[in-house]
Amino acid sequence: MIPPDDFDQLLPAFLDLPVYPPTVDLDERGRLRVRAEFGDFKGHVPYTPGEDLRFLDWSVLARTGHKMCRRFELVRHRRLSILADLSPSMRSREEGLRDLLRLFGFLGLHRLDSVELVTGDKGGTESRLFIGATDYERYRETVLGLTLDGGPPEIAPEEDRSLGRMLISDFQPEEEWRARLAQLRQQGHAVLSLFPRLPVEAGDDSTLWEGPSMLRDLQSGENLSVAMTPALYSNFLEEQEDWEMRMGALSKDLKHGFMAVDLPKAEHRADYEAWLPFLARRAETRRFTTTNPFAAS
Amino acid sequence: MDLAHLHEHLGFSRAWVLWFLLLLPVVFLLYREPSVELTTDRLGLWRRALARLPRRKRRKPPLGLILTLLMTALIVLAAAGGGRPEREGPRRFAVVVDLSPSMQYPEKGVRRLRTLLPTLEAELRAIPPWIPGRLLVLRDEEMGEMTRWKALAVGSTEVRGLPTLSAPRLGGLARLGLARRLAERSGASTAVLLYADGAGPSPWPKDPPDNLYLRAGGSAEAKNPIGFVSARVLDPWPGAELQVQLGLRQPVAKGVALLLVSQGHKAQQKIPLDEGGTELVKIDVPRAFGAEITLELEPGDGFALDESLVLKPRPAWGPTILSRPFDDKDLRVLEGYLEEELAAEVLTDEGLFATKKDRLLLMEGGELARWPTDGMPRLCFGTRLPGLSRVGALEGPVEWERGDPLLRGLELSTLRVDEGLRGQLPEGARVLARVGGQPFLLLMPERRMLWCATELGQSSLVEQAFLPLLILRSLRQLAPEGAATSLTGLLDPREADVAARPAPRSRPTPVFFRPRRPYWPEILGAFLVLLFLRFFLA
Numbered sequence: 001m002i003p004p005d006d007f008d009q010l011l012p013a014f015l016d017l018p019v020y021p022p023t024v025d026l027d028e029r030g031r032l033r034v035r036a037e038f039g040d041f042k043g044h045v046p047y048t049p050g051e052d053l054r055f056l057d058w059s060v061l062a063r064t065g066h067k068m069c070r071r072f073e074l075v076r077h078r079r080l081s082i083l084a085d086l087s088p089s090m091r092s093r094e095e096g097l098r099d100l101l102r103l104f105g106f107l108g109l110h111r112l113d114s115v116e117l118v119t120g121d122k123g124g125t126e127s128r129l130f131i132g133a134t135d136y137e138r139y140r141e142t143v144l145g146l147t148l149d150g151g152p153p154e155i156a157p158e159e160d161r162s163l164g165r166m167l168i169s170d171f172q173p174e175e176e177w178r179a180r181l182a183q184l185r186q187q188g189h190a191v192l193s194l195f196p197r198l199p200v201e202a203g204d205d206s207t208l209w210e211g212p213s214m215l216r217d218l219q220s221g222e223n224l225s226v227a228m229t230p231a232l233y234s235n236f237l238e239e240q241e242d243w244e245m246r247m248g249a250l251s252k253d254l255k256h257g258f259m260a261v262d263l264p265k266a267e268h269r270a271d272y273e274a275w276l277p278f279l280a281r282r283a284e285t286r287r288f289t290t291t292n293p294f295a296a297s
Numbered sequence: 298m299d300l301a302h303l304h305e306h307l308g309f310s311r312a313w314v315l316w317f318l319l320l321l322p323v324v325f326l327l328y329r330e331p332s333v334e335l336t337t338d339r340l341g342l343w344r345r346a347l348a349r350l351p352r353r354k355r356r357k358p359p360l361g362l363i364l365t366l367l368m369t370a371l372i373v374l375a376a377a378g379g380g381r382p383e384r385e386g387p388r389r390f391a392v393v394v395d396l397s398p399s400m401q402y403p404e405k406g407v408r409r410l411r412t413l414l415p416t417l418e419a420e421l422r423a424i425p426p427w428i429p430g431r432l433l434v435l436r437d438e439e440m441g442e443m444t445r446w447k448a449l450a451v452g453s454t455e456v457r458g459l460p461t462l463s464a465p466r467l468g469g470l471a472r473l474g475l476a477r478r479l480a481e482r483s484g485a486s487t488a489v490l491l492y493a494d495g496a497g498p499s500p501w502p503k504d505p506p507d508n509l510y511l512r513a514g515g516s517a518e519a520k521n522p523i524g525f526v527s528a529r530v531l532d533p534w535p536g537a538e539l540q541v542q543l544g545l546r547q548p549v550a551k552g553v554a555l556l557l558v559s560q561g562h563k564a565q566q567k568i569p570l571d572e573g574g575t576e577l578v579k580i581d582v583p584r585a586f587g588a589e590i591t592l593e594l595e596p597g598d599g600f601a602l603d604e605s606l607v608l609k610p611r612p613a614w615g616p617t618i619l620s621r622p623f624d625d626k627d628l629r630v631l632e633g634y635l636e637e638e639l640a641a642e643v644l645t646d647e648g649l650f651a652t653k654k655d656r657l658l659l660m661e662g663g664e665l666a667r668w669p670t671d672g673m674p675r676l677c678f679g680t681r682l683p684g685l686s687r688v689g690a691l692e693g694p695v696e697w698e699r700g701d702p703l704l705r706g707l708e709l710s711t712l713r714v715d716e717g718l719r720g721q722l723p724e725g726a727r728v729l730a731r732v733g734g735q736p737f738l739l740l741m742p743e744r745r746m747l748w749c750a751t752e753l754g755q756s757s758l759v760e761q762a763f764l765p766l767l768i769l770r771s772l773r774q775l776a777p778e779g780a781a782t783s784l785t786g787l788l789d790p791r792e793a794d795v796a797a798r799p800a801p802r803s804r805p806t807p808v809f810f811r812p813r814r815p816y817w818p819e820i821l822g823a824f825l826v827l828l829f830l831r832f833f834l835a
Contacts, residue, residue, distance in 0.1 A: 089338035170338040212332040217340040224340055226347055227357035235346035
């Protein structure tokens with residue numbers, strides 16, 4: 001068992017906030033959740049202690065003074081499907097990826113009914129299902145045991161359940177991902193693409209350095225030797241912003257969602273506010289965002 | 298700087314220290330800016346960002362590292378004693394300039410010596426300033442030193458003064474062999490630069506030593522047809538005229554004349570010389586023409602040094618003459634002759650004789666009780682002298698000293714004498730003639746006296762032709778001494794050959810000694826500049 005770290009201790013604090021893992025269409029289905037997930041009204045049964053208070057009929061209690069619980073014939077299941085890109089190229093943001101997976105899994109298991117973790121491993125796409133808040137520890141062990149030497153995950157056909165898909169990747173190479181997103185749309189899937197930005201990609205001045213640099217792409221094995229200068233860095237930030245704009249426009253056209261959010265720096269990992277940009281409020285409709293606050297400055 | 302000759306400009310006194318340059322790679326490893334490694338999945342974006350940069354901005358030279366390496370290399374170079382190595386060569390030089398008359402020959406209007414000056418100055422300019430030199434001149438068969446050892450700068454006073462050296466004083470030969478002796482005596486450490494024309498009797502040194510550098514100038518076609526080759530003056534002092542005999546190099550052309558100019562141009566006389574005439578010119582010059590007379594051939598051939606002479610006649614004597622007795626007719630004849638010949642003044646008043654002018658006393662008869670001490674010349678005829686006062690008959694033939702300068706060429710055989718004074722011959726007297734074995738004519742230079750044993754009237758002296766000449770010749774020794782007649786300025790006839798000869802071996806200016814010069818000031822300066830840049834960049 002991997003001992004809990006600061007981030008694990010931070011996670012319960014998110015339960016006090018009205019925040020959810022962001023998805024493209026889970027919110028819309030959530031509005032129908034009472035009828036869709038709990039089925040048609042079947043009748044009342046007396047309340048027994050320990051029963052889920054969500055089924056307590058408050059109007060009967062107010063009218064008669066008796067605690068009665070409602071019963072439904074059909075319950076619709078709410079599942080968060082997290083598709084994680086485990087390509088070697090994701091190693092540069094490995095730490096943030098594991099935190100994000102834990103955060104989304106934790107909230108998904110506590111706010112929803114189940115979490116499906118879909119990863120592209122060496123042998124192909126692997127899907128792991130976690131149900132209920134009590135399954136979080138297993139989920140955590142799984143996330144922390146992932147190795148980034150696989151590839152992008154393949155999406156299985158949609159099942160009959162309320163499903164929100166979230167795809168976490170670096171979306172590189174760009175052309176391949178554009179084709180993959182288009183194919184998903186043709187298959188009728190809608191996903192929320194989430195790009196976790198590193199500080200160096202967000203234009204954080206504290207990450208700027210000057211001098212000889214060796215840029216390594218672990219996936220392709222290519223290296224690029226450059227003399228890092230403010231001019232080159234500024235050009236890169238512009239390219240990064242253009243890329244995010246292109247991805248956002250593409251996702252909009254394909255009716256996908258796209259989010260590019262800054263990963264907190266190491267010293268801010270234990271601060272829950274630093275993670276709020278990755279989450280959605282219940283009342284909000286966050287389809288996608290391309291906001292890059294550093295580039296704007 | 299030519300790399301092939303780099304060793305001439307760079308050397309090290311401690312070359313083994315250069316091995317420390319091998320530490321430069323270590324310095325490179327220690328001080329190189331470490332490359333920051335970044336793992337990224339945005340390599341495509343980085344490439345695009347790099348492509349948008351101008352090519353010159355894509356690579357940033359590691360100036361800090363380069364400066365550090367340069368500073369390290371400079372420290373090693375300084376520690377290795379980097380500097381310009383010493384160069385062997387002559388450590389001194391001497392410039393020997395031929396100032397013989399031929400160097401004054403006009404080459405197209407410019408004196409030959411002056412035409413060599415640009416070459417001399419260019420050579421001086423090529424000599425390093427730390428090489429001391431001295432300037433010597435060859436003339437009058439001697440080598441004179443114009444400067445001591447010092448830096449002979451271009452345009453220095455001595456060099457500039459060369460062409461203005463007084464030409465008329467150059468009468469003698471320039472012995473070029475003296476320069477050779479100087480080179481041999483000085484050794485290889487001294488370069489001797491000989492500037493000459495090789496003209497005249499002193500040839501270029503044969504097989505000059507290695508440290509003798511010959512610099513020739515002048516035209517081999519130069520000619521000098523007009524000029525004096527000999528000069529002689531015959532001065533019958535105190536006679537009124539001098540005879541000058543001048544030898545010409547060759548008969549002069551028509552129109553050439555001899556010009557006599559007295560000092561200050563107070564008098565001038567032009568004597569035409571016959572065309573195709575003799576090579577010997579004889580002229581009589583009045584002593585009164587001037588104290589300094591210039592004799593010039595006019596027009597000349599351009600080379601004036603052998604066309605001009607200076608004649609300085611011995612000044613005329615011009616004494617005051619007193620005769621005793623003043624009314625003797627024979628003495629009067631002699632007075633008249635001397636008055637005209639010597640431009641003298643004849644006095645009759647005894648009182649006026651005490652003038653400051655030179656005096657001449659003519660005595661006939663009478664007696665001197667003691668030898669006079671007034672230094673006045675005396676011509677005494679039959680005057681009794683101490684020890685010569687006895688009168689006796691003089692019979693027999695006349696004998697005279699034919700080899701004596703006073704009597705040379707004179708004939709005394711027709712002299713007739715009846716009687717005369719006899720006695721003891723005075724000390725220091727020179728017997729010029731005897732009659733019957735008895736002294737008849739005595740010359741006493743110390744007592745300034747010409748003495749004859751008989752009076753004029755008691756012999757045929759007055760009728761003798763030798764008497765005036767004997768008296769004039771005697772007066773030359775009896776009169777007060779004065780400056781002798783001189784005829785100067787005659788060029789050595791061997792110097793009349795002004796055609797220059799090429800030097801047997803002309804070599805370029807030698808490569809002189811150059812002391813070692815360390816480069817540490819430059820290295821220190823460069824190091825400080827690099828250090829400043831290093832801190833500035835940091």
